Amino acid sequence: MVAAGAADPLSGAAGPLAAATREGPAGTPGIYLHCLFCLRRCPYCDFNVALYREDRIAPFLDALHRELALYGREAWASRTAVESLFFGGGTPSLLEPAAIGGLIEAVARTFPVQPGAEITLEANPERLTRERLLGYRAAGVTRLSLGVQALDDRVLARLGRGHTAEEARRAFGAARAAGFAAVSVDLLYACPGQDLAGWGRGLAEVVGWGPEHLSCYALTLEPGTAFARRPLQDLPDEETQLAQYRAMVEGLGAAGYEQYEISNFARPGHRSVHNQRYWRGEEYLGLGPGAHSFLGAVRFANLRSQLRYRARLDAGLLPIESWERLSPAQRLGERIVFGLRLAEGIPRTWLAEGFAAAPATLERLLARYGEAGLLLAEGERVRLTEAGRLLADAIGADLLPAA
Ligand code: SF4
CATH class of the missing domain: 1.10.10.920 (Arc Repressor Mutant, subunit A)
Structure with a gap:
């Protein structure tokens, strides 16, 4: 037990945060790795992302490995069995399969990973070829979460997405051709320029693909995003949004999907192990710039700036910016x-x-x-x-x- 007030040599922090990082989780945690880069910033997105640049990848990966290695020095690491690993972002599929494989191996060297653990990779349709997906599978990824969002090119353009509906179709086909048996599709409703019929057509087409899981969220105008700054004229009214939600619940229920969470639907046996941890208030460790963790009763967040994140790691310290004890x-x-x-x-x-x-x-x-x-x-x-x-x-x- 770290005494309250004693500084933790890894985080440089004292008190409850030091205790949380030194003592680790009480149970079986999930691990989240934040892959920072995107090809562009979508105008509705408030996640911590940075523009993809080839020369930024190696220093980023090096820092992520060093953060992992710092946790690996803690006594609790070797006795903590991990049941889920989630590569989120950002766009993790911009990282090469070898880089994802290297991170999975590093996690497995640091913490015992339970046999059959769920390893999810978030992916966008751009650049997602069968060969690349075969590489991710060979690296150990077991589940793909595909950011389709819509199947109407006009709506995709309004959302500022960098892919077409046809590219999304091809990406899902490539995932199946590469042998992924657990694929989740992300969709958005309440989008600018999207009426009830258009939403229904897109949803029906995705159901026809037969994914094991769907995450369907209403578009929200998060403060600080481009969408929140400039008024959108063509958002569906509240009545239409409600009708879109009801059509989704009815259509997905009729197709055999269980609405196991308000915005998440799964075929039997395909609920997201990792995301259920968040909804059940269970522990998780987040790595990467801006990633959040929850260990014991302490929630903490990493530095969001990749430069400051790396600088802390260069000093041999965990890159934690803020924390609170619940x-x-x-x-x-x-x-x-x-x-x-x-x-x-x-x-x-x-x-x-x-x-x-x-x-x-x-x-x-x-x-x-x-x-x-x-x-x-x-x-x-x-x-x-x-x-x-x-x-x-x-x-x-x-x-x-x-x-
Ligand atoms: S691709 Fe995803 S993470 Fe990247 S900017 Fe768009 S919504 Fe945000």
């Missing part, structure tokens, strides 16, 4: 809010714990939402109904534990 009530609150997004819902005991001082209030809330057809409290679990999912954020906020 109180038991905050942690419980997060598990309630995210857990309610899942079809499996949450244990009723979590709510009982959060409302220990006001059990009558909890019973009143559960009765009110139950009567409104928004929530089901059955036996030991509480979950949202289909109607309740549309109000998940508001219901989650009501069910937060008292501070």
Whole structure:
């Protein structure tokens, strides 16, 4: 146990952050590697990305390996079995298969990786040939997450994407030809210039491809993005967005996909192991510029600037910029809010714990939402109904534990 106030030689930090990085996860964590580069910045994107340049790749990979090696010095690394590894970004598929393979090998040298662990690579259709995909498979990638977003070239252009619908079709075909048996497709609805019929056509075509998993999110105008700065004239109105959501739930349900999370759909046996960790409030370690981690009760984030990230590693220190220790009530609150997004819902005991001082209030809330057809409290679990999912954020906020 690192005493509160004692500085950690790896992070240079003291107190709870030092304890979290020295003691490691209590359970089996997921590992996230942030691959920073994209060919361009999409006007709706607020992720930490940098423009791809050939000469930036080697220093970036070197830094990522050094960050991993720092964690490898900790005693907990060798006793921590990893069940999921996720290459996110950015556009990880801009990295060569040999680079992805080198990182997978480095992770496996640092932490024992469970047999059959899920290893996901996010990919964009650009440059995604069968040969490249064969390389990723040979490197150990088991699951591909393909950023299709739309199958209408006019909508893709409005989204500032760098690929056409035809390139997305070819990329999915190439993934199958390379032998990927677990492919997830990302789609966006509520996009500029996208009506209900257009959304339905794209969705139906993707369903026809037969992916094992779909992630379908409504486009949001995140502060600081180009879309948030200049008003969009041709966004679908609220009624259309709702109709798009309903068409998605109905169409994907009829095609045999389970809506296991509000925006995520899977064929049996194909839920995302890694992303379920986030929704269940479980631990994960994030590596790379701007990556977030959650170990023990401490959440921390790496430096976002690749130069500052690398400079910290050059000094032999973990590149952590900020951290916070969640109180038991905050942690419980997060598990309630995210857990309610899942079809499996949450244990009723979590709510009982959060409302220990006001059990009558909890019973009143559960009765009110139950009567409104928004929530089901059955036996030991509480979950949202289909109607309740549309109000998940508001219901989650009501069910937060008292501070
Ligand atoms: S490709 Fe993805 S990560 Fe890159 S800028 Fe576009 S939305 Fe953001």
